[in-house]
Every structure is written in structure tokens, then in C-alpha cells.
Amino acid sequence: xxxxxxxxxxxxxxxxxxxxxxxxxxxxxxxxxxxxxxxxxxxxxxxxxxxxxxxxxxxxxxxxxxxxxxxxxxxxxxxxxxxxxxxxxxxxxxxxxxxxxxxxxxxxxxxxxxxxxxxxxxxxxxxxxxxxxxxxxxxxxxxxxxxxxxxxxxxxxxxxxxxxxxxxxxxxxxxxxxxxxxxxxxxxxxxxxxxxxxxxxxxxxxxxxxxxxxxxxxxxxxxxxxxxxxxxxxxxxxxxxxxxxxxxxxxxxxxxxxxxxxxxxxxxxxxxxxxxxxxxxxxxxxxxxxxxxxxxxxxxxxxxxxxxxxxxx
Amino acid sequence: xxxxxxxxxxxxxxxxxxxxxxxxxxxxxxxxxxxxxxxxxxxxxxxxxxxxxxxxxxxxxxxxxxxxxxxxxxxxxxxxxxxxxxxxxxxxxxxxxxxxxxxxxxxxxxxxxxxxxxxxxxxxxxxxxxxxxxxxxxxxxxxxxxxxxxxxxxxxxxxxxxxxxxxxxxxxxxxxxxxxxxxxxxxxxxxxxxxxxxxxxxxxxxxxxxxxxxxxxxxxxxxxxxxxxxxxxxxxxxxxxxxxxxxxxxxxxxxxxxxxxxxxxxxxxxxxxxxxxxxxxxxxxxxxxxxxxxxxxxxxxxxxxxxxxxxxxxxxxxxxxxxxxxxxxxxxxxxxxxxxxxxxxxxxxxxxxxxxxxxxxxxxxxxxxxxxxxxxxxxxxxxxxxxxxxxxxxxxxxxxxxxxxxxxxxxxxxxxxxxxxxxxxxxxxxxxxxxxxxxxxxxxxxxxxxxxxxxxxxxxxxxxxxxxxxxxxxxxxxxxxxxxxxxxxxxxxxxxxxxxxxxxxxxxxxxxxxxxxxxxxxxxxxxxxxxxxxxxxxxxxxxxxxxxx
Numbered sequence: 001x002x003x004x005x006x007x008x009x010x011x012x013x014x015x016x017x018x019x020x021x022x023x024x025x026x027x028x029x030x031x032x033x034x035x036x037x038x039x040x041x042x043x044x045x046x047x048x049x050x051x052x053x054x055x056x057x058x059x060x061x062x063x064x065x066x067x068x069x070x071x072x073x074x075x076x077x078x079x080x081x082x083x084x085x086x087x088x089x090x091x092x093x094x095x096x097x098x099x100x101x102x103x104x105x106x107x108x109x110x111x112x113x114x115x116x117x118x119x120x121x122x123x124x125x126x127x128x129x130x131x132x133x134x135x136x137x138x139x140x141x142x143x144x145x146x147x148x149x150x151x152x153x154x155x156x157x158x159x160x161x162x163x164x165x166x167x168x169x170x171x172x173x174x175x176x177x178x179x180x181x182x183x184x185x186x187x188x189x190x191x192x193x194x195x196x197x198x199x200x201x202x203x204x205x206x207x208x209x210x211x212x213x214x215x216x217x218x219x220x221x222x223x224x225x226x227x228x229x230x231x232x233x234x235x236x237x238x239x240x241x242x243x244x245x246x247x248x249x250x251x252x253x254x255x256x257x258x259x260x261x262x263x264x265x266x267x268x269x270x271x272x273x274x275x276x277x278x279x280x281x282x283x284x285x286x287x288x289x290x291x292x293x294x295x296x297x298x299x300x301x302x303x304x305x306x307x308x309x310x311x312x313x
Numbered sequence: 314x315x316x317x318x319x320x321x322x323x324x325x326x327x328x329x330x331x332x333x334x335x336x337x338x339x340x341x342x343x344x345x346x347x348x349x350x351x352x353x354x355x356x357x358x359x360x361x362x363x364x365x366x367x368x369x370x371x372x373x374x375x376x377x378x379x380x381x382x383x384x385x386x387x388x389x390x391x392x393x394x395x396x397x398x399x400x401x402x403x404x405x406x407x408x409x410x411x412x413x414x415x416x417x418x419x420x421x422x423x424x425x426x427x428x429x430x431x432x433x434x435x436x437x438x439x440x441x442x443x444x445x446x447x448x449x450x451x452x453x454x455x456x457x458x459x460x461x462x463x464x465x466x467x468x469x470x471x472x473x474x475x476x477x478x479x480x481x482x483x484x485x486x487x488x489x490x491x492x493x494x495x496x497x498x499x500x501x502x503x504x505x506x507x508x509x510x511x512x513x514x515x516x517x518x519x520x521x522x523x524x525x526x527x528x529x530x531x532x533x534x535x536x537x538x539x540x541x542x543x544x545x546x547x548x549x550x551x552x553x554x555x556x557x558x559x560x561x562x563x564x565x566x567x568x569x570x571x572x573x574x575x576x577x578x579x580x581x582x583x584x585x586x587x588x589x590x591x592x593x594x595x596x597x598x599x600x601x602x603x604x605x606x607x608x609x610x611x612x613x614x615x616x617x618x619x620x621x622x623x624x625x626x627x628x629x630x631x632x633x634x635x636x637x638x639x640x641x642x643x644x645x646x647x648x649x650x651x652x653x654x655x656x657x658x659x660x661x662x663x664x665x666x667x668x669x670x671x672x673x674x675x676x677x678x679x680x681x682x683x684x685x686x687x688x689x690x691x692x693x694x695x696x697x698x699x700x701x702x703x704x705x706x707x708x709x710x711x712x713x714x715x716x717x718x719x720x721x722x723x724x725x726x727x728x729x730x731x732x733x734x735x736x737x738x739x740x741x742x743x744x745x746x747x748x749x750x751x752x753x754x755x756x757x758x759x760x761x762x763x764x765x766x767x768x769x770x771x772x773x774x775x776x777x778x779x780x781x782x783x784x785x786x787x788x789x790x791x792x793x794x795x796x797x798x799x800x801x802x803x804x805x806x807x808x809x810x811x812x813x814x815x816x817x818x819x820x821x822x823x824x825x826x827x828x829x830x831x832x833x834x835x836x837x838x839x840x841x842x843x844x845x846x847x848x849x850x851x852x853x854x855x856x857x858x859x860x861x862x
Contacts, residue, residue, distance in 0.1 A: 211424040217379055219439050219490065220411035229438075230427050308429050309474045 004313035034277035078280035098265035104185040109192035117200025139194030148187040148260040165262040184261040199242040203235035244300040326530035332390035358531040363551035364777035416491035420503040422483035426475040433471025481512035509641035514848040539851030580778040582807035597629035604662035622648040635799040637813030645822035687759035691771035693751035697743040704739030728757040749780035
């Protein structure tokens with residue numbers, strides 16, 4: 001197990017290197033010159049060249065790449081092209097809201113989807129099962145921004161239950177923090193509820209045919225415990241896999257949700273940075289997302305061994 | 314061991330009267346079981362015998378209340394457990410009775426235990442549901458019942474997961490769970506069918522022993538008359554959902570007048586091999602020399618697990634001859650078969666097919682030998698692709714070897730006749746056939762390749778006795794007609810006795826004994842062979858009029 005973990009952690013290095021090359025090249029191959037954007041509409045080509053030089057964009061690509069990687073290894077992610085700040089401090093400022101939103105969303109998705117899927121499996125073929133599955137098809141098909149605007153219209157504009165948009169840091173009071181997170185999390189969690197509920201149902205259904213479920217019933221165990229202790233526990237591996245996927249997809253989804261609900265997180269930061277061709281910021285953000293992604297996968301593989309003693313690495 | 318005779322005034326633990334359970338609409342018959350009446354007294358073992366579909370499991374599960382309620386509902390009759398009517402009783406009461414008054418053990422100890430829970434916890438759960446014991450009292454009781462079913466080192470084993478235990482140990486755990494609260498009734502649904510003979514003998518002894526000590530009433534479901542002879546006080550024979558006859562074990566096994574019972578009993582292969590002419594002419598078509606197969610590797614740090622699945626295996630089979638490979642699970646008998654068809658690559662030794670060594674050939678080099686060796690597997694339900702017609706399955710092999718479709722189909726029709734099926738059935742799908750018919754199709758599929766060597770890997774083990782006898786007969790017939798060399802792999806000494814010219818006994822990857830069938834059975838040389846023959850259930854009973862091929 002320890003050997004396996006060490007191997008896995010080291011395997012992160014080549015992955016990150018590939019990500020680094022792709023991000024670096026994609027940014028420089030997409031049209032749009034950051035210097036031109038900074039210089040504004042009235043700038044001359046000398047002005048632009050001067051700015052390019054200042055930003056280090058006149059260096060050969062390979063040198064730029066080398067400098068970037070070298071700096072990253074010392075923990076320096078560079079300075080933003082626009083804000084006179086280090087990229088690290090900008091990310092540190094914005095990571096809170098995103099983390100809060102993502103955690104809240106996944107939490108919400110799990111506590112809704114897992115019981116729903118389990119009950120649907122238990123009552124297979126009933127109206128409840130069909131309703132849950134029907135809703136999950138709808139949940140899959142509607143994009144986050146549509147759900148977001150519909151929810152804003154109903155719950156904020158019409159019913160006035162929640163604020164239209166905005167974010168309040170946890171330091172300004174936990175009540176307001178949660179209150180403002182509810183709507184964006186709900187909007188964002190719909191697709192994951194659909195995904196996780198479906199997987200839970202399928203996985204539990206499969207397990208319900210197993211002999212040990214019959215054994216549990218033959219012991220005189222109550223149905224609720226048969227479902228949780230024996231069925232759900234054995235169905236957990238695929239469910240956890242999907243939750244892991246969900247977290248990964250969530251990183252992408254956050255970008256859209258944050259802009260719909262105007263939350264000052266990493267999503268909006270990414271969007272702004274891409275639009276402004278703020279190379280250092282975009283690069284750092286994508287590297288961060290990738291590391292998170294890889295770590296989630298590793299974490300899930302470790303969870304497997306806890307859930308199922310037969311899995312050993 | 315002396316049988317407990319039912320004393321005159323003993324009360325009945327279980328009384329089933331005229332029980333009828335309806336099947337869902339669209340089934341092949343209206344009722345799963347009909348007018349079934351069975352009583353079991355304290356300290357009595359009643360065997361319910363029948364082939365698949367006879368309704369024996371439905372009867373047991375109706376008593377336990379474990380049938381899916383919307384699919385199998387009792388429509389008439391009554392079930393009394395200790396004089397309490399339990400057919401219409403509430404779910405809560407039923408749950409209470411399960412475990413406390415009645416308990417059940419199942420066929421597959423592998424799948425009947427929850428794989429992600431320690432076995433100790435699974436025993437403890439029974440106490441948690443039904444008692445008010447504290448955690449430490451429960452733990453103590455768990456170790457006590459584990460000791461009661463003769464599990465070694467209960468303290469350590471309680472923290473093991475099912476996959477870390479052997480099949481016999483898992484079944485002991487199941488029995489420990491069932492008996493934790495000393496219920497008056499134990500229902501055992503084919504509890505030894507999936508076990509090796511020596512393990513089976515131990516588990517049967519354990520059930521008998523516990524039953525004597527606790528005076529438990531046992532409903533024992535089986536299809537195996539050897540087991541019946543071994544354990545039953547009384548026998549109930551079921552067929553198509555009805556009780557055909559019931560009586561004491563002596564009466565049913567030796568004095569029954571009932572034709573169906575007679576047929577079942579006479580289908581049980583005898584342990585005495587019939588006389589067969591030894592095959593001596595010709596060179597062996599299949600030979601292995603010093604065949605070795607090792608699974609697993611020591612790994613980087615030498616900590617890996619290594620299993621020597623076959624070591625120095627030497628065998629030879631001539632045309633027209635059947636060599637039986639007999640052994641328990643883990644003996645390496647299937648590994649040898651898989652090496653010969655090169656489904657797995659041997660680590661050493663030679664495999665000679667008609668003098669050509671194929672052990673070291675590449676997957677490409679082996680291709681021309683593929684059609685010479687064909688294999689029929691144990692489970693006909695899973696060895697045919699459910700989405701293809703049987704015709705497609707049969708012609709696929711020959712067509713891979715450039716036989717034209719028309720010709721291949723013509724041969725398939727011919728082979729369907731050979732295996733006793735209608736050639737018109739080629740358009741049908743596997744699920745439209747019974748288990749025995751499917752195994753016939755598997756044999757036809759193998760024959761379509763015009764092989765020299767046929768390997769039957771537990772090919773009749775999943776079949777009911779009456780069907781088993783027919784398929785055995787078919788296998789022997791095709792051996793004669795096609796002059797095939799047959800490698801017959803089985804764990805069942807009765808089956809091996811009937812069909813094999815020579816026998817090879819394997820244990821833990823090694824061949825311990827080899828010789829003509831009659832002499833191995835009459836005068837076994839190796840201790841292990843003696844042990845196997847001793848463990849064969851019902852060895853002392855002569856199933857008179859036993860079918861011989």
C-alpha cells in the first residue's frame with residue numbers, strides 16, 4: 001500500500017508536465033495578444049512591443065517555458081499581467097468562495113441523491129422509482145445556466161426567498177454565508193443529483209440480487225438496515241467513483257455558476273484571466289485544477305480499499 | 314453415527330399443511346408448489362429431494378417468508394412453527410422469528426456472506442438484532458459459537474473477511490450465524506453442494522452433530538441422494554411443485570415403488586466402475602511431460618503469493634480413450650486443462666498434440682492446433698453467448714477456419730441430430746433451452762471443429778442427476794463415434810467411475826495417483842485417494858439398479 005501510494009504520487013509529475021506544455025502552448029497559439037489588450041485601442045505598435053518586452057513575451061517560447069517551470073518549482077507562479085499582484089495572492093483571495101461552493105454542492109448532491117437512488121432501487125418499478133428516474137433525465141438535460149436563471153426568477157425575483165446573486169464570506173457570519181450559497185449550490189447540484197442518483201440506483205439494484213442480502217433478511221434484520229448496512233455498503237464503489245467524477249466536473253461547472261450568480265471565486269477569476277489573455281494567471285489556475293483532479297483520483301483509489309477489503313494494491 | 318429416531322410423543326417443530334404458492338402470470342405453470350404437506354419433529358432431519366424446478370427451495374423460502382411477496386404468494390394451506398401460524402403473520406413478527414426460532418443456510422457460502430463485513434461482525438449482527446446483550450457479551454458469544462462449529466482460532470478469524478476463508482470455513486460461519494440463537498428449526502438449502510467432497514463430509518458431520526446436541530429440527534434440501542443417504546431421517550421427494558412421496562430414508566432409498574423416485578435413484582452414478590475394455594492400441598494423441606504452471610509472482614520484494622497450480626504433470630490420452638482428472642478445488646485439474654488448450658501459458662514442460670509440442674508456441678503458432686482441442690465448460694448457462702442463436706455459435710468456429718457458411722450450417726444441422734436435438738432449433742437462442750439441452754449444444758459446438766481431443770471441464774456438474782446421466786451417455790457415445798481422446802475433469806467420483814477408462818488423482822497441483830479406473834477404485838494406493846473415496850457421500854449405500862453406461 002505504501003509503495004503504491006509513493007508510486008502514485010510520483011506519477012503525478014509526468015502528468016503535470018504534459019498539462020504544463022499543453023496549457024502553455026494553447027495560450028500562445030490562441031489569437032489575441034495580451035500586450036495589445038493592455039495597451040488599449042489607441043496604442044501604437046511601438047507601445048505594444050515595449051509592453052511585450054516588459055512582460056517577457058519577446059523571449060523565445062522555449063525560454064519562456066523554462067523560466068515559468070523554473071519559477072514554479074520555487075513556488076513562484078509569477079505576476080498577473082494586469083493587477084500588480086502575484087498570481088498566488090490572487091488565487092488565495094478567490095479560492096474561498098469556490099471551495100465553499102464546491103463543497104456545499106457535492107454535500108447537497110450526496111445527501112439528496114444517495115437516499116433517492118437507494119429508495120428508487122428498493123421500490124423498483126414503483127411510481128416513486130419512475131419519478132426519481134424521470135427527474136434525473138431532466139436534471140441531466142438542462143444546462144446549469146438555464147437552471148440558475150430559472151431559479152433566480154422563481155426564488156429570488158418572484159418569491160423573494162433568496163438574494164438574486166452575490167457572495168458573503170464566512171467571516172461575516174455563517175448564516176449569511178450559507179443563505180447566499182444555497183441557490184447557487186442547488187443550481188449546480190442538479191446535474192450531480194441526477195448522475196449520482198442514477199448510479200446509486202443501478203448499483204444498489206445489482207447488489208439487491210446478491211445472496212448476502214437474502215442472508216441478512218434471513219437473520220431477521222429490518223429492511224432499513226438491510227439497505228444501508230448490507231446493500232449500500234456493497235454498492236459504494238461505483239457510487240464513490242461517480243462522486244469523484246462529479247467533483248472533477250464540478251471544477252468546470254463552477255466557472256459558469258459563479259458568473260451566473262456573480263460569486264467572486266476561481267471561476268470568475270479564470271474567465272476574466274482568459275478573456276484578458278492573462279497568461280500567468282490562466283496557467284497557474286489550470287495547473288491548480290489539474291493537481292486537484294489528480295489528487296481526487298488518488299484519494300478515491302485509496303477510499304476503495306477502505307470500502308472493499310478485497311481491493312488491495 | 315446413530316440416527317435419532319423420532320420418539321412417539323415428540324412435538325412437531327414445523328408443520329406445513331396443503332401449502333400452495335402461486336407463480337406470477339406467464340410462468341410455465343400456475344403454482345410453484347401445490348398441496349405440499351411436510352412435518353418436521355424436534356431432533357429430526359428431513360431431506361427434501363428434487364431436481365431443479367421441483368419447488369423445494371420455494372417451500373423453504375415460504376417458511377422463512379423470504380419469497381418476493383409480489384411474485385410468489387401463498388394462496389392456500391398453512392405453515393405452523395411451534396404451533397404458531399406464520400403464514401399471515403406481520404413482517405415484524407416474522408423478522409423476530411427469523412434467527413430466534415428458525416434460521417437458514419444457503420448453497421453458496423462464497424456469496425451468502427457480505428464481502429465487506431468481517432465474519433465476526435456478521436455473526437454478531439444476529440445477536441444485535443435479537444438480544445439485548447452488551448457489546449462485550451456479544452463478542453464473547455460470537456467466539457463461543459465459532460468454537461461450537463469447530464473453527465480454528467476464533468479470536469483471529471472473527472476479524473477476517475469472507476474472501477480470506479476457505480469454502481468450508483465460510484459455510485461454518487454461516488452455520489454459526491444460523492445457530493447463534495439456537496433456533497428450533499434449521500433450514501439448509503443445498504448447503505454442501507458447492508463444497509469439495511472432503512469438506513462436504515465435514516460439514517454434514519457438523520450439521521448432524523449440532524442437531525443431536527441441540528435437538529434442532531432440520532429441513533435439508535438437496536438434489537444429491539448420496540447426501541440423503543448420509544444424513545436423512547425422513548425423505549420428501551418433490552417434482553414439479555408437488556410432493557411425490559415421503560417416508561423414512563430406508564423406505565425411500567430401497568423400497569420405494571414410486572416410478573419417479575426409482576428413476577432419480579437409478580440415475581445416481583454408481584461408485585463401482587463398469588467393466589471397460591482397456592485402450593492400448595495406437596500412440597497417445599495428447600501427452601504432457603513435466604507440465605508446470607505457477608500463478609502469481611514473488612514481486613519486487615519477494616513478498617508476492619505464488620501458487621504452484623500444476624507441477625510436473627505427466628499424462629497421456631489415446632484416441633477413443635477417456636482419462637479422468639479427479640481432484641478437489643485448488644487441485645490444479647482445471648489449470649491442466651487450460652494449459653492444454655493454451656488458455657493459460659504453462660511455465661514449463663511439454664504439451665504434445667499428436668507429437669507436436671505446443672507448449673512454447675506463440676499465440677499465432679498455436680492457431681492451427683486450436684481446432685484439434687475443444688473444451689466443454691461447466692456452466693452451460695454462461696458458456697453460450699445469450700445474444701447469438703445457437704446456430705451462430707456452432708458455425709462460428711468452423712467459419713474462422715475457412716469453412717464456408719453453407720457447409721458449416723449443414724454440419725451444424727447434422728451435429729444437432731448427433732447430440733439429440735432438432736436441427737430446426739438452430740435459429741433459437743440459448744435461453745430457450747434447458748440446462749441439459751444447452752450442454753448438448755456446447756458439445757455440438759465443440760464437435761463442429763472436428764477435434765481430435767475433447768476436454769470436458771466439470772461438464773455435467775451443474776446438471777440434475779437424470780439429465781446428467783443422459784449427457785454422460787452422449788459424451789461416451791461421441792467418444793466412440795468420433796474416436797475422440799477425452800480428458801474428463803471432475804470433482805465427482807461417481808461420475809468419474811462411470812465414464813473414465815483411466816483415472817488421474819490430483820492434489821495441490823501434483824498427480825498423486827494414476828491408473829485404470831477399476832483398480833484405482835478397488836484398491837486405491839495413495840492416502841488422498843482413499844480419503845476422497847471415503848468422503849463420497851452415501852458410499853455404503855448401493856443405489857440398486859444404478860444406471861451404468
